[in-house]
Amino acid sequence: MDEAAKVKLGLIGGAVGTVLASICCLGPLVLVVLGLGGAWVSGLGALYPFKPYLLAATAVFLAWSGYMLYRPRKACAIGSLCANPRLMRLQRIAFWAVAVTVVVAVLLPEILPRLLLD
Numbered sequence: 001m002d003e004a005a006k007v008k009l010g011l012i013g014g015a016v017g018t019v020l021a022s023i024c025c026l027g028p029l030v031l032v033v034l035g036l037g038g039a040w041v042s043g044l045g046a047l048y049p050f051k052p053y054l055l056a057a058t059a060v061f062l063a064w065s066g067y068m069l070y071r072p073r074k075a076c077a078i079g080s081l082c083a084n085p086r087l088m089r090l091q092r093i094a095f096w097a098v099a100v101t102v103v104v105a106v107l108l109p110e111i112l113p114r115l116l117l118d
Contacts, residue, residue, distance in 0.1 A: 007091050010065030014098045017058030019105075058102055065095055 069092055076083035 007065055007068045007095075010061045010068060011091070011094050011098055013061035014058050014065060014102065017054050017061055017102075055106065062095075062099055062102065065098075069095055 069088070
């Protein structure tokens with residue numbers, strides 16, 4: 001597996017982990033706001049016990065992606081993916097977008113009730 005594929009795998013893993021970790025808390029809220037309700041929406045709360053494990057997996061994926069993106073590089077062969085500065089820039093933008101999404105998804109269920117109740 002080449003270096004770009006490893007970074008991409010880490011970013012995808014982090015994004016999927018974020019979605020799975022936040023589906024128990026943000027999922028029902030989003031579905032109700034969209035007008036999709038019902039008794040089955042409360043079933044998404046069954047994923048709540050797995051939230052710490054999913055967040056840990058997300059942190060591991062993001063740490064691995066960050067390491068792969070920002071580690072000191074060996075000399076790249078001309079024409080290889082790691083020698084393309086546009087690709088590296090896009091991957092770093094994607095990394096930070098996923099990282100910010102993770103932080104928002106983790107903090108929003110804690111902050112939102114306080115904002116609504118105050």
